[in-house]
Amino acid sequence: MAAFLSLILALPVAGTVLAQAAVDGKDGMDERLLACAACHGAQGAGTDSDYFPRLAGKPAGYLLNQLVAFRDGRRKYAPMNYLLEFQPDDYLRKMAEYYAAQRPPLPPRPPTDAGKDVLDRGQTLVTQGNPATGVPPCGSCHGPTFTGMEPGVPGLVGLRANYISAQLGAFRYGTRTAIAPDCMQTIASSLTEADVAAVAAWLSSLPMPADPSPARKGSNAMPLACGSQPLEGGH
Incomplete structure (x- = not known):
């Protein structure tokens, strides 16, 4: 305090x-x-x-x-x-x-206390998505190593579980919004509380890849339209 x-x-x-x-x-x-x-x-x-x-x-x-x-x-x-x-x-x-x-190393991270079932569920959602609920794999937007994609898709690796969970929750309930069409609100609202916990646990357990740079623009064919793009000439 x-x-x-x-x-x-x-x-x-x-x-x-x-x-x-x-x-x-x-x-x-x-x-x-x-x-x-x-x-x-x-x-x-x-x-x-x-x-x-x-x-x-x-x-x-x-x-x-x-x-x-x-x-x-x-x-x-x-x-x-x-x-x-x-x-x-x-x-x-x-x-x-x-x-x-900037490319500084990650600070030391404590090991996850999530169980194997939770981590397995998180890995499945992150790498394969959930076709039944329309949730795409995270890597389809955030890159194969989850370091993001130019120009406006953030990296997920290096974030802590509580932060990831809080942001997904904020998108789910509309307390965090992005420029329309708000693709993260669409995706997050299709996740259950258990899904959010599993995704956060698995992503936060990942080590930083050898090359932490975001993927080049257009490297991934994004599965749905997202309005969050860099501002050109002001806002």
């Missing part, structure tokens, strides 16, 4: 520092984004927190969409909304490009 309060109190100063550094160009992005490292780790590597995701290596278009969504209040988390409230599109794009280019 003390760390959280310290972060909240620091946000107005951090936001001013970010904006001023962007204007005068005196600091590199490592220095400009120190405020982000407290939650997301140096270079966006991630931390031991279940609820602050790894940013490093995700496609810049995806990261830009999320930054704009937090700034404009379409995605809600008070510290992020507050920190980004007055940041211009060009600076958010620089932030996205910085994190997309």
Whole structure:
């Protein structure tokens, strides 16, 4: 709680520092984004927190969409909304490009406590989908090694089970939305609570592949239309 309060109190100063550094160009992005490292780790590597995701290596278009969504209040988390409230599109794009280019190693991860049945169910859903309910394999959008696909599909590897579960739940219940057509809402609403737990457990158990880069644009034929694409010329 003390760390959280310290972060909240620091946000107005951090936001001013970010904006001023962007204007005068005196600091590199490592220095400009120190405020982000407290939650997301140096270079966006991630931390031991279940609820602050790894940013490093995700496609810049995806990261830009999320930054704009937090700034404009379409995605809600008070510290992020507050920190980004007055940041211009060009600076958010620089932030996205910085994190997309980073390749730090994963922080140490504890072994999963999920049982074999849960992991097997998760592997089946992630790699094969569920044709009976219209759920496609995760890899059909997020890439064969789950590192995402340019320009706007995020990587899933390196995320913790509780974070994955929370985001799927948010899509299921409409508290997190994406640009229409919202393909993740469609998919997540076809998953049961047990499905979500299994998918999260299996994905979070995966090691980072030797090449963590997202797949090239068009590498995968996406099974349904998704509106979450990089913004062109603003928002």
